[in-house]
Amino acid sequence: MRVQDTETADGAHPVVASGEQQSALHLWVVMSRAHAAIALHAAADVAQHGLTLAEFAILEVLYHRGAMLLGEVQRRILVSSGGITFLVDRLTVKGLVERRSCPSDRRARYAALTPQGESLMAEIFPEHAATIARAMGALPPHDLQRTAESLRTLGLYASALPEKRSASQQRDDGGSE
Amino acid sequence: MRVQDTETADGAHPVVASGEQQSALHLWVVMSRAHAAIALHAAADVAQHGLTLAEFAILEVLYHRGAMLLGEVQRRILVSSGGITFLVDRLTVKGLVERRSCPSDRRARYAALTPQGESLMAEIFPEHAATIARAMGALPPHDLQRTAESLRTLGLYASALPEKRSASQQRDDGGSE
DNA sequence: TTGCAATTGCTCATTGGTGAGATATATTAT
């Protein structure tokens, strides 16, 4: 942490932050880069079959966990409510997914793979898994697991954390309930 | 391509992959979630000042490293060529960034913070750093550093890795030069 | 029952960003 230098010639400001903040900032940058770099490989892989990453994520979750409600899929792959409708529509047009009504709740719909969706996933998933593993070839499995554990902790914590608001916007919204 | 699956009742297929592939796949999912969760906090923070994450990333790099060529910024924050033009345009309209011509290369332009851009960053960056640190409060600094190191390795490796092509699309493109 | 709040999924206007090609300049080869 030798960022104590003042005013550099070209007008750059040193990063001023506590050690803890610096670690977090650095991790944020590095995580963004790593995620983007790997996403590029993943996206290129599924694009060979005319799919976006979001579409593939839906197919994958339906393939590995079976049919589920649209809202459930939405929460799992983290898209907006409009997004899940849009994506399932598109996958339906492609003949890979179909909607099924839910007998116990007439508002709800299931998303499920069609036979074509099943066979497509059976065909392309192994290759996709290999692509991801290849993109992550920089570290041995043990390190990948250790890193995944840390990121899992970070992700769960950040998801549960309420959004902070700036002092100027802070307003009482009831708190509990 | 017969997957040795043990048909579950609801039609779900177990994930069939080698140990190495499983580690990579799991890390990919966990990384995506963690990144999305933290990005949500980061985006909400900068949105308070009417900025997107991409805009903030530009301001941040100019703030901390000083003026630099558009292409340099583009490579650093990982947006498309059209994207950097679009983003710098928008920041220019907001009065936070300005373009400067490059004396040694008349094709190139520098992007630099305006005084307003400088003072905005001086005002909001510390809060942003605190927001990120807060979102990453699940782990102590040491773990954050260790995780960053792994992700840095993964990111550099994945960035350098050429995109694989499926066997059906594989073509010779010369390689060198 | 009837009314009300919560939940599910859908519509649609909007947007942040992409990517192929265009333009202008620089560089290298002949």
Place this chain on the structure above:
DNA sequence: ATAATATATCTCACCAATGAGCAATTGCAA
């Protein structure tokens, strides 16, 4: 010098995805 190629940025048509608002349905309470 001329041509060919490479580089830096910009233009523009396009798109995946968002999110606020809506309609239908469910469940709960009085």
